[in-house]
Amino acid sequence: MSAAGIAGQGLSGRVATSKIYARGVEKRYPSKPGFVLALDDINIEVLTNEFVSIVGPSGCGKSTLLRIIGGLEDKTGGKIVLNDTELSGAGADRGMVFQGYTLFPWLSVAKNIEFGLKIKKMPKEQREAIVEKYINRVGLGKFKNSYPKELSGGMKQRVAIARALANSPEVLLMDEPFGALDPQTKSSMQLLMRQIWQTEKTTVIFVTHDIEEAVFLSQRIYVMDAHPGRIKADIAVYLPHERTLDIKDEPNFISLRKEISAMITHNDN
Amino acid sequence: MASLFRIRKDIDKKTYLLIALSAFALLFCIWAVVSMSGAVKATILPTPAMVLKYVIASVSNGSLQANMGISIFRIMAGFLTAVLIGIPLGILCGAFKVFESFIQSLCEFIRYMPVPAFIPLIMVWIGIGETAKVAVIFLGTLFQVIPMTADIVRSIPEDLINAAYTLGANRRQTVLKVIIPAIMPKLFEMMRMMIGWAWTYLIVSELVAANSGLGYSILKAQRVLKTEAIFAGILIIGILGVLTDRVFAYITKKMFRWVDWGSK
Ligand SMILES: Nc1ncnc2c1ncn2[C@@H]1O[C@H](COP(=O)(O)OP(=O)(O)O)[C@@H](O)[C@H]1O
Ligand SMILES: [Mg+2]
Numbered sequence: 001m002s003a004a005g006i007a008g009q010g011l012s013g014r015v016a017t018s019k020i021y022a023r024g025v026e027k028r029y030p031s032k033p034g035f036v037l038a039l040d041d042i043n044i045e046v047l048t049n050e051f052v053s054i055v056g057p058s059g060c061g062k063s064t065l066l067r068i069i070g071g072l073e074d075k076t077g078g079k080i081v082l083n084d085t086e087l088s089g090a091g092a093d094r095g096m097v098f099q100g101y102t103l104f105p106w107l108s109v110a111k112n113i114e115f116g117l118k119i120k121k122m123p124k125e126q127r128e129a130i131v132e133k134y135i136n137r138v139g140l141g142k143f144k145n146s147y148p149k150e151l152s153g154g155m156k157q158r159v160a161i162a163r164a165l166a167n168s169p170e171v172l173l174m175d176e177p178f179g180a181l182d183p184q185t186k187s188s189m190q191l192l193m194r195q196i197w198q199t200e201k202t203t204v205i206f207v208t209h210d211i212e213e214a215v216f217l218s219q220r221i222y223v224m225d226a227h228p229g230r231i232k233a234d235i236a237v238y239l240p241h242e243r244t245l246d247i248k249d250e251p252n253f254i255s256l257r258k259e260i261s262a263m264i265t266h267n268d269n
Numbered sequence: 270m271a272s273l274f275r276i277r278k279d280i281d282k283k284t285y286l287l288i289a290l291s292a293f294a295l296l297f298c299i300w301a302v303v304s305m306s307g308a309v310k311a312t313i314l315p316t317p318a319m320v321l322k323y324v325i326a327s328v329s330n331g332s333l334q335a336n337m338g339i340s341i342f343r344i345m346a347g348f349l350t351a352v353l354i355g356i357p358l359g360i361l362c363g364a365f366k367v368f369e370s371f372i373q374s375l376c377e378f379i380r381y382m383p384v385p386a387f388i389p390l391i392m393v394w395i396g397i398g399e400t401a402k403v404a405v406i407f408l409g410t411l412f413q414v415i416p417m418t419a420d421i422v423r424s425i426p427e428d429l430i431n432a433a434y435t436l437g438a439n440r441r442q443t444v445l446k447v448i449i450p451a452i453m454p455k456l457f458e459m460m461r462m463m464i465g466w467a468w469t470y471l472i473v474s475e476l477v478a479a480n481s482g483l484g485y486s487i488l489k490a491q492r493v494l495k496t497e498a499i500f501a502g503i504l505i506i507g508i509l510g511v512l513t514d515r516v517f518a519y520i521t522k523k524m525f526r527w528v529d530w531g532s533k
Contacts, residue, residue, distance in 0.1 A: 071434070092436060105527050115433075116436035116437050119438050
């Protein structure tokens with residue numbers, strides 16, 4: 001399960017260093033007879049500046065794993081290590097974008113993005129500069145003073161991404177952030193996400209059940225099995241660094257997508 | 270015509286208002302016709318004119334304003350103390366299971382004890398002074414405010430709170446900067462509902478143990494069979510109730526422009 005060897009290839013000329021890893025992570029939920037094993041011996045590793053997706057059938061434990069990494073849920077075994085430090089609980093070092101809309105509805109777009117910076121007690125001028133940068137980065141400069149209720153679903157997720165990035169987290173965790181969007185919006189969000197990752201050089205763990213999305217965005221994909229949730233495969237994505245949406249029609253892309261689909265459907269019986 | 274009777278479909282705003290007004294007009298006409306026909310005695314059903322005359326008389330001798338003043342004071346005192354104590358406790362119950370198990374369990378028990386039944390006890394403990402009336406309103410609303418506030422806190426989506434944590438907020442900051450602003454609109458709706466209850470408790474306490482206030486004026490009128498005064502009292506209480514409700518609704522709408530009322 002050592003990923004370092006494969007994943008290093010995506011980062012030309014850069015020494016691949018481990019940013020975050022999970023060792024032997026287990027999650028049991030109490031159930032009427034005994035317990036349910038939602039996650040069983042999960043070992044994953046993500047390198048600095050790497051974009052890694054986790055795919056798998058619904059209910060395989062993707063969200064549970066991401067929430068454990070984010071410190072939002074307790075694990076029943078194993079450890080999560082970020083920059084050589086074992087983690088417990090949530091923190092600003094792991095930003096998160098959720099599937100549902102989680103903007104603070106009483107705050108304007110700019111104030112939402114500013115939230116984490118205010119918590120950090122960053123001086124005002126600095127805060128304003130960062131807000132300005134990320135609001136423009138996600139193309140919502142005109143909506144600075146709008147309330148979330150005035151935004152479309154795609155725009156809300158843009159703000160959520162900007163809000164997480166403004167905090168400059170060590171790792172950005174994303175749980176099906178585009179799962180509720182219509183296909184067109186989804187595609188443009190994927191493109192934006194890919195561009196943001198390239199310019200911002202963030203480390204991203206991206207959970208999705210959409211294999212095409214995972215292939216398009218990632219350098220590497222973990223495939224999960226359900227009941228119990230396990231890591232089944234670790235697949236490197238050998239596609240050009242510069243990607244446009246057209247890449248989805250190329251033979252390499254399609255064959256990789258099919259290969260991963262086959263792994264997931266095989267498991268269902 | 271058929272367009273008026275489609276299930277859950279909107280009807281024209283003007284038509285709606287017109288129909289609503291006609292309901293009031295109809296009720297008023299029935300009252301006027303029956304009372305003026307002479308079929309029933311004025312002590313059973315006074316005429317609208319008698320009621321109006323009584324209202325004018327009590328405004329000009331100042332008794333209506335005095336009674337209204339004291340009643341409004343009691344409501345405010347009882348309701349505000351209940352809200353000031355109940356909302357913070359409710360927030361604690363909604364946010365922390367420890368407080369829920371300690372405070373809310375008790376509340377849920379007391380909540381279903383009828384407040385009017387406490388009035389004799391309150392009279393024994395604190396007499397029939399102003400404090401007694403305020404206490405009835407306070408007790409009646411407090412044990413509703415706590416669990417209702419707690420429920421509002423629990424209705425905040427889990428991931429809104431999780432978002433705050435992943436942005437670096439600690440528990441104290443999450444309560445102050447996320448939970449409290451998030452519950453504000455619903456708190457106002459809750460208070461709007463509670464103030465309606467407070468009116469009921471006020472009248473109950475004034476009927477039982479008072480020598481001033483709108484409730485007492487009704488009771489006094491009954492003793493001398495001045496039915497028009499009873500009518501006037503009930504109507505004024507009703508109108509005051511509707512007014513407070515509308516004012517609360519208006520303030521809530523104006524204050525919380527960020528709320529997506531439509532999708533609620
Ligand atoms: N609070 C819970 N109690 C019991 N079982 C749970 C709970 N949350 C999730 N599960 C179970 O854990 C498994 C993984 O869920 P989840 O992480 O949401 O999957 P995914 O995100 O991959 O769809 C599911 O089988 C689900 O039924
Ligand atoms: Mg999920």
